[in-house]
Amino acid sequence: MLGIAILVFRETLEAALVVTVVFAATRGVPGRARWISAGIAAGVLGAVAVALSTGIIADAVQGMGQELFNATVLFAAVAMIAWHAIWMATHGRALAVQMKTLGSAVSVGRRPLTALLIVVALAILREGSEVVLFLFAQAAGGAQWWDIAGGIALGVVGGCATGLALYFGLLRIPIRHFFTATNWLLLLLAAGMASQAARFLVQADLLPSLGPRLWDSSALLSDRSLLGQTLHALVGYDARPAGVQVLFYVVTGALIAIGMRLCGKPRTRSPG
Amino acid sequence: MIILKHVLVIAAILMAELTLGTATVAAQDTDVRVVIKDHKFVPAEITVPAGKKIKLIVENQDATAEEFESYELNREKVVPGKGQIAIFVGPLSPGRYPFFGDFHKDTAKGVLIVQ
Numbered sequence: 266m267l268g269i270a271i272l273v274f275r276e277t278l279e280a281a282l283v284v285t286v287v288f289a290a291t292r293g294v295p296g297r298a299r300w301i302s303a304g305i306a307a308g309v310l311g312a313v314a315v316a317l318s319t320g321i322i323a324d325a326v327q328g329m330g331q332e333l334f335n336a337t338v339l340f341a342a343v344a345m346i347a348w349h350a351i352w353m354a355t356h357g358r359a360l361a362v363q364m365k366t367l368g369s370a371v372s373v374g375r376r377p378l379t380a381l382l383i384v385v386a387l388a389i390l391r392e393g394s395e396v397v398l399f400l401f402a403q404a405a406g407g408a409q410w411w412d413i414a415g416g417i418a419l420g421v422v423g424g425c426a427t428g429l430a431l432y433f434g435l436l437r438i439p440i441r442h443f444f445t446a447t448n449w450l451l452l453l454l455a456a457g458m459a460s461q462a463a464r465f466l467v468q469a470d471l472l473p474s475l476g477p478r479l480w481d482s483s484a485l486l487s488d489r490s491l492l493g494q495t496l497h498a499l500v501g502y503d504a505r506p507a508g509v510q511v512l513f514y515v516v517t518g519a520l521i522a523i524g525m526r527l528c529g530k531p532r533t534r535s536p537g
Numbered sequence: 538m539i540i541l542k543h544v545l546v547i548a549a550i551l552m553a554e555l556t557l558g559t560a561t562v563a564a565q566d567t568d569v570r571v572v573i574k575d576h577k578f579v580p581a582e583i584t585v586p587a588g589k590k591i592k593l594i595v596e597n598q599d600a601t602a603e604e605f606e607s608y609e610l611n612r613e614k615v616v617p618g619k620g621q622i623a624i625f626v627g628p629l630s631p632g633r634y635p636f637f638g639d640f641h642k643d644t645a646k647g648v649l650i651v652q
Contacts, residue, residue, distance in 0.1 A: 268642070271579065272639070272640075307613055319602060319615055319617045319620075320618075320620055323615065323616075323622055324620070325619055329623075331615060331622070334616070339645075353640050369598045389540070395604065395615070395639075397638070398602045398604070398615060398640070399602075399604070399640045401602065402601035402602055402603070402641070403640075405601045406576075407601060409589075412586065412594065453644075463610070464611065467625070468612055468625055468626075469625065470590075470625040477626070477627055477628060477629065478611070488608050489608060504608070504611075505608075505609070507611070536558055
């Protein structure tokens with residue numbers, strides 16, 4: 266049961282951290298719990314569908330379907346996060362002022378929640394499909410149903426608890442800085458996803474690695490440690506990145522930051 | 538904006554350095570095969586040459602899926618039951634690069650020895 270719980274926990278943790286950042290970033294939006302629940306439900310269904318199509322995906326595109334699929338999912342999430350972060354930079358200040366004066370229950374107008382629903386669904390789809398495959402393998406290997414059920418329960422509870430801890434940590438940020446903080450978190454999340462996508466494309470030999478191992482910081486902070494995995498999910502930490510991963514990370518982060526700056530400029534200056 | 542400019546300059550330098558650096562490495566792929574049977578890797582030790590890009594072909598003879606994973610190689614890929622996948626790694630420097638099957642960690646262990 267413990268082995269099952271650990272794998273389920275690891276995958277749940279990564280998805281839960283993404284959901285947490287999204288949940289924090291949508292603070293004050295009415296009906297956000299419904300949106301995010303819908304994203305989670307869609308992600309779980311998607312995970313089962315992906316797990317069932319593993320053979321088809323793996324054989325597609327000369328055996329590189331899996332890498333292309335993962336990279337596409339990650340890039341789609343990056344695009345959705347970028348859209349949201351830039352939108353928030355444009356409207357965030359007004360939101361914070363409204364929330365400060367009227368309390369957090371106020372309606373803050375239309376927000377591109379669809380983008381974040383997709384981010385949540387994609388995160389769960391990616392991590393969840395591995396869990397589903399693993400559980401199939403366990404069941405086929407003769408694991409008892411209570412071991413599987415107990416493992417899932419422990420793993421999911423553990424992963425979600427870590428997400429909740431992060432959420433309540435984020436809530437301690439003063440409200441005037443809150444959306445700035447969540448926007449930076451979204452930016453780093455997107456940069457990390459772009460780096461992961463690049464790694465998949467190198468693995469499929471579709472991108473040059475630009476140095477297969479730019480550095481090795483595993484002695485300082487291992488990928489396998491809880492902190493390493495948390496930082497991997499949140500800010501894209503990688504102990505042994507390929508050069509092209511770092512490039513994708515930096516460029517994605519810079520592009521989103523520039524987009525936020527350009528769109529977030531106060532429009533007080535007269536043109537010309 | 539100043540920070541952004543710095544970031545972009547660093548990115549540009551990084552790109553230039555890495556492109557020049559890798560251009561000098563002669564890339565000739567080397568194919569190696571490993572089989573998963575009864576949730577074990579056969580052979581469990583594979584020796585490959587250093588400084589070459591390796592195409593690692595993993596054939597899963599078991600009925601259930603496995604996930605090929607390696608922290609040292611920074612790779613992970615699902616291998617479907619009764620399926621086969623390929624993973625590109627390297628060029629690697631000499632050393633030992635352990636890998637494992639994430640779905641059967643107790644038995645599925647192997648190591649890529651680069652010389």
